[in-house]
Amino acid sequence: MSNLRQEFIAFSVETEVLRFGEFTTKAGRLSPYFFNAGLFHDGATLGRLARFYAQTLLASGVEFDMLFGPAYKGITLASATAVALAAEGRNTSFAYNRKEAKDHGEGGTIVGAKLAGKVVIVDDVISAGTSVRESVDMIRAAGAEPAAVLIALDRMERSGKDGALSEHSAVQQVAQEFGIPVISIANLDDLFSYLSNEAAGADLGAHKEAVAAYRTRYGV
Secondary structure, three states: HHHHHHHHHHHHHOOOOOEEEEEEEEOOOEEEEEEEEHHHHHHHHHHHHHHHHHHHHHHHOOOOOOEEOOOOOHHHHHHHHHHHHOOOOOOOEEEEEEEEOOOOOEEEEEEEOOOOOOOEEEEEOOOHHHHHHHHHHHHOOOOEEEEEEEEEEOOOEOOOOOOOOOOOOOHHHHHHHOOEEEEEEEEEHHHEEEEEEHHHHHHOOOOOHHHHHHHHHEEE
């Protein structure tokens, strides 16, 4: 696991954005861990998170012209990442969408820079892929090109219900459907490696078996 990935997992645990126990996911599964990017809600943690996003994007080698943040979490993530990219010497414009079109002032559903060139979609995770599909449609409708999706954590889970699980994860399905890479700061393998590391401590290490069982049942 790269230092950046290891640092991100440790940072997420430290800020309690990544928690362990028993959690019911959006898909109705009982998960031994839960990642809630909405808890990066102060200036210091958001700034550090944005640096992880920026460094991951730059290290990926993906060519891009601007960022797009789907409402709602993506709005904050894309704007903060643009600030972090500027600090890295890459000044990048960004845009985001409204859930409802505005019928006065500038109007429309897109706020910020005009969608143009190669656009990276910035979000926290991919669950069903609905947000990405909507974003891709908006980007293409504007004559721009979706270049990649940038997320914080790839859960590496097969989608679907028990007994009818798909062969691929939501992330893999998005990549295949739109022909664009999905870049994550870290993934489930990184999380498991972190729990297997003695530096994580006995308290966290105790969750390793539950995460391993979950990965065996739902992982790709």
